[in-house]
Amino acid sequence: MLFRSGFGYAGVRFVPRAGATVRLEVERTQVARRLGRLTGAGLFAESQKLGEELDWQESGVLGCDSVVNARFDGKQYWFWGDTNLARYPLGIFNVSAATTEGFQPPARPPLKVRFDYFRRPDGAPCGVAEVPGDGPTWVWGAATLPDAAGREHLVAAAVKVRGNMEAYRWDLVEWDAAAARFRPLRTLWQKSAAAPKPTIVPDGHALRWTDGQGKAWLLFCNPFPTLRCPATYEAWQDPATWEPLTPDRQIRTAEGQPVEAHGGDLAWHPWSQRWLLLFTQKGGRTSYLGEIWLASAPSPTGPWTEARPVATHDRYSFYNPVLHAEAFRADSPLVHFEGTYVTTFSGNPTPTPRWDYNQVLYQVDLAAAPFTPRK
Numbered sequence: 613m614l615f616r617s618g619f620g621y622a623g624v625r626f627v628p629r630a631g632a633t634v635r636l637e638v639e640r641t642q643v644a645r646r647l648g649r650l651t652g653a654g655l656f657a658e659s660q661k662l663g664e665e666l667d668w669q670e671s672g673v674l675g676c677d678s679v680v681n682a683r684f685d686g687k688q689y690w691f692w693g694d695t696n697l698a699r700y701p702l703g704i705f706n707v708s709a710a711t712t713e714g715f716q717p718p719a720r721p722p723l724k725v726r727f728d729y730f731r732r733p734d735g736a737p738c739g740v741a742e743v744p745g746d747g748p749t750w751v752w753g754a755a756t757l758p759d760a761a762g763r764e765h766l767v768a769a770a771v772k773v774r775g776n777m778e779a780y781r782w783d784l785v786e787w788d789a790a791a792a793r794f795r796p797l798r799t800l801w802q803k804s805a806a807a808p809k810p811t812i813v814p815d816g817h818a819l820r821w822t823d824g825q826g827k828a829w830l831l832f833c834n835p836f837p838t839l840r841c842p843a844t845y846e847a848w849q850d851p852a853t854w855e856p857l858t859p860d861r862q863i864r865t866a867e868g869q870p871v872e873a874h875g876g877d878l879a880w881h882p883w884s885q886r887w888l889l890l891f892t893q894k895g896g897r898t899s900y901l902g903e904i905w906l907a908s909a910p911s912p913t914g915p916w917t918e919a920r921p922v923a924t925h926d927r928y929s930f931y932n933p934v935l936h937a938e939a940f941r942a943d944s945p946l947v948h949f950e951g952t953y954v955t956t957f958s959g960n961p962t963p964t965p966r967w968d969y970n971q972v973l974y975q976v977d978l979a980a981a982p983f984t985p986r987k
Contacts, residue, residue, distance in 0.1 A: 644904070644923040644974040648723030650950060651676050651692075652970035656722075665722075671729055672737050674698055675969030676708055678932035678952050680817065682754035684766040685789065687711040688938070690727065691768070693750045696969060697737065705748040706739030707770075707794070717939055717948045723973060730792050741794040743783050747774035751785065751794065753832050755818035759845040767848055768794065769814045779803075782813045784849060797849065812856055814839055814848075817877050817934065821912055835876030835891045836861055837912050860914030863889070863907050866982070871919050874901055878912060879937035883945050884978050887912050890935050890949050893921075901929040901957050906947070906976065920983070922976050927960040928953065930972070945979035 649655060653674045656665035677693030690710045697703030710727035717723070732738040741749045754768040766787035771779050780803040785794040801810035816834025820843055823829060828843040836859040847853040863871045876891030886908040896903030907919035923930065933951035940947070953972045955963045963969075 644949075644976045646923075647717060647948075647973045647975055648721050649953075649967055650723065650725055650971040650973050651727075652966055653698075654966045655724075657966075659722075668724070671727060672697065672735075673708065673729065676971065677954075677969070678750075679934055679950065679971055680751055680754045680768070681715075681934070681936075681938070682756055682766055682768075682818070683938065684756045684764065684787065687713060688715050689754065689766065689787075691740070691751050691754055692971075694748055695737070695739075699736075704737065704739045706743070707741035707749055707751050708737050709740045715936060715938055717936065717973060717975065740792060741770055741785060743770045743772055743781070743785070743794075743796055745772040745781055747772055747780075749773075752816055752834075753814040753818045755820075755830055755848070757830070757843060757845040757848055765845045767845070769800070770794065770796070771813075771815075779810075782810055784814075800851065812839060812851070812854060814841075814854075816875075819878060819912070821880075831857075831878075831912060833878040833912075835873055835878050835889050836914075837878060857913065859912075860909075860916060862914075863891075863905075863916040863919045865919045866917075871905060871907075873905075875931060876933050877935040877949070879935040879940065880912075881937075881940050881947065881978070882942040883940070884908065886910065888935060888947065889916055889919075890933050890947075892931050892933055892951070896924070898924055898926045899928055899930075899958050901931045902926065904930055904933055904949075904951065904974075918983075923974055925953065927958050928964075929956055929958045930954075931957070945977055947976040947978060949974055949976075 656668045659665040675696035680691045682689045692708045694702045695704035695708040710729040729737045730740050741751055743749045749770050751768040751770050756764050756766050758764055768785050770783045770785045772781040773779050782800040784797045786797055788795045814832045816832050819831040821829050821831050829840045830843045831837040832839040837857050841847045841854045872894045873891035874894040878889050881888050889907040892901050893903040902925035904923040905919050905921050907916040909916050930951045930953050933949050936948040950971045950973045954969045
């Protein structure tokens with residue numbers, strides 16, 4: 613298992629333990645600390661052989677793709693894409709899901725997040741987003757929004773895919789708490805000769821933002837914000853209230869060099885008083901989708917400067933990274949993020965046992981070099 617995190621690219625490779633901090637070119641290097649694996653089987657298999665962590669129960673999930681989070685009804689909701697089960701590869705094609713009471717990452721390993729998965733009557737994890745059509749269903753833009761009466765709704769957008777990840781249908785869906793399922797509300801777009809591509813869809817991650825006039829908006833970002841709507845249940849359902857955005861997509865390193873983003877997340881960090889853009893670099897040096905960067909800006913639309921690499925996965929992919937903004941604090945410089953660790957798109961024929969196709973959590977300290985100190 614080869615993980616290399618940091619800013620040095622001297623051809624040095626490391627195999628750090630969970631929680632290890634690797635430093636290259638120490639005088640200018642700050643490295644993401646890997647806290648551990650969030651999902652999958654055998655998280656404490658070796659510890660249990662030694663009589664430790666015996667209260668830990670296996671979830672039944674072996675691997676899962678990209679995560680989307682939302683806070684609803686006092687709990688943290690987690691929605692994943694295609695999911696591996698022991699009985700069948702990619703046994704769940706319509707969104708596996710779980711809840712936790714909250715999410716506050718530990719300062720150091722072990723990472724023990726007890727997911728309460730939604731399950732079938734026989735106890736097996738199940739899908740929670742049944743949308744008509746062939747192929748997998750993925751959800752994006754999960755958010756909790758109030759209606760005119762003040763009642764909160766957990767909503768998202770669902771995309772149907774087929775073949776070589778071809779999107780052919782987008783729907784708005786709402787969480788049905790009684791059934792523990794997403795229910796389709798309306799179809800936004802379905803591929804046809806007359807409409808080969810959607811005009812606008814709420815893709816990516818949902819982010820609440822209040823503008824300078826005090827109006828609350830919901831932004832949809834992946835990683836740049838490309839759409840906004842008023843932060844209400846009624847407006848979210850009405851595309852006539854949606855506004856496309858044209859953010860600054862140029863990202864510059866501290867040395868002024870351009871970096872191309874593939875996908876990622878955006879959030880306000882109260883300690884740094886800056887907007888943070890977390891993204892996977894498209895066409896990285898050691899992996900096509902394996903290098904993770906952080907950039908910052910004074911507004912959610914840019915300009916994005918001081919981009920710095922924070923984690924590198926040699927000949928491995930780490931895509932669709934997500935910021936855990938719910939754990940950000942005004943008195944802490946720490947940033948936590950996760951992403952999908954997988955051989956896909958990497959050309960690596962040797963998956964890491966148990967880790968492949970799972971979510972891995974990292975921590976970055978913005979108070980340490982080479983990040984600009986807070987003024």
